[in-house]
Amino acid sequence: MQIVVQEGRAVLSLVAPIQVYDDSLRSQTVAEFSEDIKAYYRDFELVRIEAREGQLEIQPVDVASIFWVEKGRRYQLKTNV
16 A cells, blocks of 8 residues: 655635635635645545645545646655555
């Protein structure tokens, strides 16, 4: 089992709108947004997405699509088996 992390800027489309907070702690409802994200894959399957420097975690079941605008670094995490 290997976990690969892909970083970069992407447009995320969500299955259902969610409430997120901006820098001023104002709430807004979004169904699609463009952010710098980290996408975690395990054996080519999406397992987790982090946005806003880890402050927002999105589960794969909530993601309708990911469109990569700019891919950053890609690396593999060490796992103890």
